[in-house]
Amino acid sequence: MSETPSTSGEVIAEYFLDAVEAFEDLVFAQRETPPEHYDEEYFADGWRDGGNRYELETRRRIEARNPQLIQEVFSPQRVLDVGCGPGFLMLFLQELGIDVHGVDYAQASVMLAPPQVRDRITIGETSAVDAPARSFDLVICREVMEHLTVLQVRETVRQLCEASSRFVYVTTRFHPDPATLLDVTTQFDVDPTHITLMSKDLLRVLFVLEGFRRRADLEAQMDWAGKRRVLVYERA
Incomplete structure (x- = not known):
């Protein structure tokens, strides 16, 4: 860090400038994961912890009460x-009788999808969702942000x-111990495509800048497993 200025305000500003510069370097060094990485093996093979495979009954067990809770x-x-x-x-x-549609980056998603919803999945980037404005009363984005670059996260939030x-419901993995608002880390040991674990506060700021307010009460209801990875925002 450069020489310490004389006033506390200048010290804070100079410290945060260092964080901004480090953030800038990270953002422009990140590379997007190509769609072909998310192939059938990525979804269906046994490399996932706890047998967390994309098979119908496995996913029904893992989802547990989530679908009913979303409805309630x-x-x-x-x-x-x-x-x-x-x-x-x-x-x-x-x-549960809900009219639901999906968007995913990977062609394998359609190949592995149950026949009942296969034709409701559109292949596309989360940062370029082809949906009419305000056409869904609930937009869900779960365990996706960590797979994106920071620039993709910013645009994905805008698209959501x-x-x-009305509502946006998000889950993602966050930086476990950020020193500043702009700290970003990775989690390659869990998944080699976990390239962006940002601070929860930074992701919250992005939603506020899109004109959405936090619903802490709904976050508490949706975080029934106590993982502290749930965000719920409502159009202001």
């Missing part, structure tokens, strides 16, 4: 699942908010 908390009529993978949550919501007429 949000009472949605139309749902968009951004980064839906092979669409198992879509299927479980459809079984653009598509939602």
